[in-house]
Amino acid sequence: MCGIVGYIGKDDAITVxxxxxxxxxxxxxxxxxxxxxNGKGIEIFKIKGKIDELQQILPTPxxxxxxGIGHTRWATHGAPSTENSHPHCAxxxxxxxxxxxxxxxxxxMQLLAEGCEFSSDTDTEVIPHMISxxxxxxxxxxxxxxxxxxxxxxxxxxxxxxxxxxxxxFAVRKGSPLVIxxxxxxxxxxxxxxxxxxxxxxxxxxxxxxMCTLTATGVExxxxxxxxxxxxxxxxxxxxxxxxxxxxxxxxxxxxKEIYEQPRTVADTCVEWIKDPQRxxxxxxxxxxxxxxxRRLQIVACGSSYHAALIGRYLIxxxxxVFVDVDLASEYRYRHPIIEKGTLIxxxxxSGETADTLAAQREAKHRGAATLTICNVVxxxxxxxxxxxxxxxxxxxxxxxxxxxxxxxxxxxxxxxLALGIRRGKxxxxxxxxxxxxxxxIPGMIQEALKKDAEIRDLAKGLSQAKDYLYLGxxxxxxxxxEGALKLxxxxxxxxxxxxxxxxxxxxxxxxxxxxxxxxxxxxxELFEKMSSNIEEVNARGGRVIxxxxxxxxxxxxxxxxxxxxxxxxxxxxxxxxxxxxxxAYHVAVLRGCNVDQPRNxxxxxxxx
Ligand code: AGP
Numbered sequence: 088m089c090g091i092v093g094y095i096g097k098d099d100a101i102t103v104x105x106x107x108x109x110x111x112x113x114x115x116x117x118x119x120x121x122x123x124x125n126g127k128g129i130e131i132f133k134i135k136g137k138i139d140e141l142q143q144i145l146p147t148p149x150x151x152x153x154x155g156i157g158h159t160r161w162a163t164h165g166a167p168s169t170e171n172s173h174p175h176c177a178x179x180x181x182x183x184x185x186x187x188x189x190x191x192x193x194x195x196m197q198l199l200a201e202g203c204e205f206s207s208d209t210d211t212e213v214i215p216h217m218i219s220x221x222x223x224x225x226x227x228x229x230x231x232x233x234x235x236x237x238x239x240x241x242x243x244x245x246x247x248x249x250x251x252x253x254x255x256x257f258a259v260r261k262g263s264p265l266v267i268x269x270x271x272x273x274x275x276x277x278x279x280x281x282x283x284x285x286x287x288x289x290x291x292x293x294x295x296x297x298m299c300t301l302t303a304t305g306v307e308x309x310x311x312x313x314x315x316x317x318x319x320x321x322x323x324x325x326x327x328x329x330x331x332x333x334x335x336x337x338x339x340x341x342x343x344k345e346i347y348e349q350p351r352t353v354a355d356t357c358v359e360w361i362k363d364p365q366r367x368x369x370x371x372x373x374x375x376x377x378x379x380x381x382r383r384l385q386i387v388a389c390g391s392s393y394h395a396a397l398i399g400r401y402l403i404x405x406x407x408x409v410f411v412d413v414d415l416a417s418e419y420r421y422r423h424p425i426i427e428k429g430t431l432i433x434x435x436x437x438s439g440e441t442a443d444t445l446a447a448q449r450e451a452k453h454r455g456a457a458t459l460t461i462c463n464v465v466x467x468x469x470x471x472x473x474x475x476x477x478x479x480x481x482x483x484x485x486x487x488x489x490x491x492x493x494x495x496x497x498x499x500x501x502x503x504x505l506a507l508g509i510r511r512g513k514x515x516x517x518x519x520x521x522x523x524x525x526x527x528x529i530p531g532m533i534q535e536a537l538k539k540d541a542e543i544r545d546l547a548k549g550l551s552q553a554k555d556y557l558y559l560g561x562x563x564x565x566x567x568x569x570e571g572a573l574k575l576x577x578x579x580x581x582x583x584x585x586x587x588x589x590x591x592x593x594x595x596x597x598x599x600x601x602x603x604x605x606x607x608x609x610x611x612x613e614l615f616e617k618m619s620s621n622i623e624e625v626n627a628r629g630g631r632v633i634x635x636x637x638x639x640x641x642x643x644x645x646x647x648x649x650x651x652x653x654x655x656x657x658x659x660x661x662x663x664x665x666x667x668x669x670x671x672a673y674h675v676a677v678l679r680g681c682n683v684d685q686p687r688n689x690x691x692x693x694x695x696x
Pocket of ligand 1: 390
């Protein structure tokens with residue numbers, strides 16, 4: 088994903104821009120650039136390479152300027168090159184852009200026919216040319232900007248500065264996240280909150296088709312299409328994240344830091360409502376008539392959040408005795424879902440910006456369903472569009488591979504299921520008290536599971552060259568087998584499949600041959616004996632069994648490797664069984680020299696369908 092930043096105010100713009108861009112590096116990029124305005128007009132410095140290399144080409148000493156824009160580029164249209172880097176400039180207009188302009192080719196053809204000269208292969212470069220054309224037609228700068236951006240199809244977040252308006256910046260959102268940071272006599276914009284954490288904890292999250300005009304003394308917000316003014320200061324949201332939360336703090340990778348943060352983030356998500364889980368329902372905005380009259384839940388999500396949703400189904404059906412359907416968000420609307428009275432749709436999304444999940448949430452809302460989102464980012468699109476919100480307290484998750492957000496989602500789902508069960512009279516207060524005390528032990532149990540890190544790192548040494556993996560689980564640990572496989576796929580680039588162990592005889596067992604690593608989740612629960620049979624089946628065909636269990640003594644000798652985890656209540660076992668799988672994927676990826684935090688082809692938030 089590209090990243091855009093902008094600054095206007097009393098401080099040194101270049102220093103702020105470079106620092107903010109560095110805080111967006113986790114998004115992955117191949118080139119970077121900044122534009123600022125000094126006495127002579129707009130100066131642009133950009134390079135194919137990292138931000139450190141960009142700094143090398145800047146003037147020394149750095150000029151003292153108070154307004155500028157910056158960009159990290161993750162190439163979509165046009166190969167990585169200095170020419171294709173942003174900012175792009177034409178006619179005294181400089182632009183940075185995150186997203187895709189679907190109709191740029193026809194626009195570019197028109198501009199070329201009018202004699203415009205292009206210096207890049209990007210879609211972005213049509214924007215400054217179109218704005219400049221509007222200016223030569225006598226339009227005001229704002230009119231030229233709104234006319235240009237209204238004529239673009241696709242998704243974008245755009246930052247614009249102009250030579251003729253040295254004390255103004257423009258920020259426009261249509262489909263790609265864009266946040267405005269509020270300082271003292273200074274304002275910022277950025278693609279994501281971590282870029283601005285050292286400068287502000289007060290933000291306004293732009294909505295689609297909103298244009299923000301920023302000066303050092305104030306901000307105006309308006310609709311791009313209608314030009315209707317919108318409230319700005321009344322929409323400020325306070326985010327209690329600190330800059331340190333978005334830094335590695337001594338870990339080799341964000342992912343490892345976030346794996347180790349899980350005892351605290353699970354506790355943080357718990358502590359808010361553990362005393363009175365029903366307060367979670369009220370505070371999330373779910374009215375009593377929705378929760379008491381609830382007949383069916385439909386949960387929509389993608390990726391790891393989808394795996395959390397599958398775990399949520401076990402929890403909610405067991406504790407609250409409500410029907411739960413779980414859909415991949417990208418498939419949901421194509422099955423023309425039936426939404427009867429008493430249906431609640433839950434979207435689960437760490438970023439709150441996943442296009443497929445937003446589309447499913449909007450579809451459900453359009454069909455008349457009440458919507459709840461379980462989300463980790465305050466002010467994100469999902470949290471603003473849903474009827475009710477349940478925030479997880481995982482803090483910023485920087486690593487592309489979701490870990491702490493995943494266990495925070497399970498925490499929220501556990502509390503939600505318990506609260507619903509109590510409200511619907513399916514869980515007695517005594518049972519609730521007992522379950523809550525078990526849940527409060529989970530952070531400590533995760534801490535215990537993390538102590539196996541070194542053992543798992545050693546195990547990974549003999550597994551990093553395997554070409555295929557199978558992950559097997561049953562019951563509430565079946566989704567964990569899917570999650571473990573996804574972790575390995577996305578950061579170690581190894582083909583891995585998660586399967587319901589009971590499915591082995593229906594096909595997958597044909598895959599088992601000499602040395603195939605098969606990770607088996609076998610906590611000593613009601614399904615342990617059946618998992619033991621799966622172990623024998625794999626072993627008999629030469630597969631290499633890596634068993635995650637809380638009862639190694641009960642295992643046969645036919646297990647090649649055992650990772651022991653603490654024993655917990657069946658419904659809480661996913662919190663623990665996922666830890667060794669996160670660590671295994673991490674260590675295998677490191678051994679394979681993969682870019683753990685920014686794996687190839689992936690983005691932290693998939694804001695396009
Ligand atoms: C998980 O490790 C991946 N990063 C990915 O599957 C992710 O869970 C998915 O894209 C959903 O993202 P969201 O939770 O922000 O909606």
